[in-house]
Amino acid sequence: MKIELAESYGFCFGVKRAIKIAEENRNSATYGPLIHNANEIDRLKNDFNVALSENLDSFRAGDTAVIRTHGIPKQELSTLNERNVNVIDATCPYVTKPQQICEEMSAQGYDIVIFGDESHPEIKGVKSYAIGNVFVVNSPSEIDGLNLREKVATVAQTTRKIEEYQQIVGKLMADHKEVRVFNTICNATFDNQDAVRDLAQKADVMIVIGGKNSSNTKQLHSIAKEYCQDSYHIESQNDLQSEWFSEKEFCGISAGASTPDWIIDDVISKIKSLTNS
Amino acid sequence: MKIELAESYGFCFGVKRAIKIAEENRNSATYGPLIHNANEIDRLKNDFNVALSENLDSFRAGDTAVIRTHGIPKQELSTLNERNVNVIDATCPYVTKPQQICEEMSAQGYDIVIFGDESHPEIKGVKSYAIGNVFVVNSPSEIDGLNLREKVATVAQTTRKIEEYQQIVGKLMADHKEVRVFNTICNATFDNQDAVRDLAQKADVMIVIGGKNSSNTKQLHSIAKEYCQDSYHIESQNDLQSEWFSEKEFCGISAGASTPDWIIDDVISKIKSLTNS
Structure with missing residues (x-):
């Protein structure tokens, strides 16, 4: 394989x-x-x-x-x-940035919309820097019904998908005279997401390696799944199941931003031994 | 009819x-x-x-x-x-607003993107207030390849469609750390566009009345056309053709923001006489 x-x-x-x-x-x-x-x-x-x-x-x-x-x-x-x-x-300096933006924008009287997971530590931190009205939304549909004033500033969790952030901004700009959009999704996230999208279109099984509570790994897995039905999110080689590779010819691999190379190497070795490749 | x-x-x-x-x-x-x-x-x-x-x-x-x-x-x-x-x-005060925004934002070092028709007087006026880099785009595809710096502010011609402006902002925010979005499309434009969209879905012929060089009338006609194939943009009752109404049962009528009621009344009278209704 x-x-x-x-x-x-x-x-x-x-x-x-x-x-x-x-x-x-x-x-x-x-x-x-x-x-x-x-x-x-x-x-x-x-x-x-x-x-x-x-x-x-x-x-x-x-x-x-x-x-x-x-x-x-x-x-x-x-x-x-x-x-x-x-x-x-x-x-991460890319996380310090949305913290600073929240603080500055709310000081300037903007209501803040944070696109992210309210229970994620990054967002707990970013949100704490807002001094006025602040709302956290986890999906575009959550924008509807927010009680926002005229001027809105928005930041995103560094690991979110740009397509959803664009939808959120699209909804905000339809109803507000001014929206200050800070694209705080980090470039590494973009690069890893672009690459997993390319690979998943060619592979017939995708393995995405990363912590179960890693937001960016979850996003990578969700993108992989869009293009390759048989996509799996694992933490280490111990999670691999041999039947995933049965009758498969092309295994694509990606890993979240917090996954060290030594874990990736172990996973590749295990897949090779499971598939005799 | x-x-x-x-x-x-x-x-x-x-x-x-x-x-x-x-x-x-x-x-x-x-x-x-x-x-x-x-x-x-x-x-x-x-x-x-x-x-x-x-x-x-x-x-x-x-x-x-x-x-x-x-x-x-x-x-x-x-x-x-x-x-x-x-x-x-x-x-129009809704046009003075984007002029002021252009002036202020370019003074603050933002590159300006204006969504509109460069040859339209409104946009010639708005653009003249920018003191730094300024670009006019007439469609989302024209964003690609613009030589913009990191901080971008954007305004729209008061009469444009929000959907295209959302696409433009979507493209801008994917490539820029900060985008200041000013939704300068006027509410009257929104209201007239929403209403023509509703009506065109019920009518089997649509008449949109307004000057041939009226941007907002062109937008209304374009929306009507999306939902009703037989949609016509006319300036006055003299442009009406009786064959447009042959075998039609429901004629919807809208008019641009610069079309006076007396012209609309003349059009309705003429349609009634053409269709004996």
Whole structure:
């Protein structure tokens, strides 16, 4: 069976940067998972003694707290600083940007619409920077019925699909005199999405590797599924099932922005052994 | 044959306002046609001695120049003021708005994209207020290949269709970090367009009345044509052809924002006499 990797996949700039920061800060702890990949987090713990704490109160004066790539709410960042915790910011700069936009635009009197998942840490963080009216929508249909004023500014979760964001803006501009559109979907997301779209049109089975709670991996899987019915989202080689490859000739592979190469390599080896290719 | 007028049609706020201004300024002249309706312009000449001059140099100190609903280029307005011409501004306030936006946004360093017809007086006027990079596109496809910088602001001709403007914004936001979208399509345009869309779905022949160079009438005709194959754009009852109504049962009628009621009445009378209804 032919196995082909997407032209663009896996670790993005922000994830690479955050891992480098974590590796440079041995004996620290991240507040929440640094990236959405449990295997890589285990590696940082084992090789660099970078722990993970989900509890803000576990950080005391003098501790080093590494801020996850997705960022954290403004109030929590203030709390860490007030406690004299040594804060090392590994927030992806592409996430810092929508945080700043939210803060600036709401200060200028715009109502804010965030396209994203309200329960995702990135969006919890971005939303916390708005000081006025702010609404989070997870799909274009959720725009209908929002009680927005005349001037609206909008940002998107870095990992969302541009097509849905365009629909959201289309709806907003039909009803509002001014819409300030900030395209905060990151280029790595675009590149990985374009590449998975191309590959899924050729493949008859698609494997998309990434954490189950990784937003960008879920988007990649959803795009793959549009073009290739037999598309699967897995976290590691342990999730592979041999029947997926029965009577298939072309397996396409992509991986989310928080998926390290060593996991991808393991998956490819396992597929080869399952298919004797 | 059943004859039905669209729920919303004809004279808009800006046209009514401009005609009132013209009527209040007997013995003046408009610089360019006040509205895109030759019959109404003849009426203003005959009943109120409001002349029409296409020549800027014909206006001298002490003359009264009425500015057309579509506005005029900034430089020409300055020329009239410098010559001590008595300038009476009948520019539609919904056209003044995109002029101001162009001026402000280009002063703030945004590249300007105007969705409209470069040869239309409204757009010539709006464009003249941009002081930096400015591009006029007449359709979504013309966005491709524009040499735009990162920050873009966009306005639309007041009479364009929202669907095409949404496509233009969709293309812009895919390639630019910030797009400031000003929806300058006027509500009267929306209302007349919605109404012609509803009516054309029920009628088997549609008559859209308005000047041949009237942008908003052309848009109404184009929408009518989408839903009713036998849709005709006429200027007056003289353009009607009896064969259009042969074997038809339901005639829908709409009219552009510069079409006076007396022309619409004449058209309805003529259709009734042609169809013995």
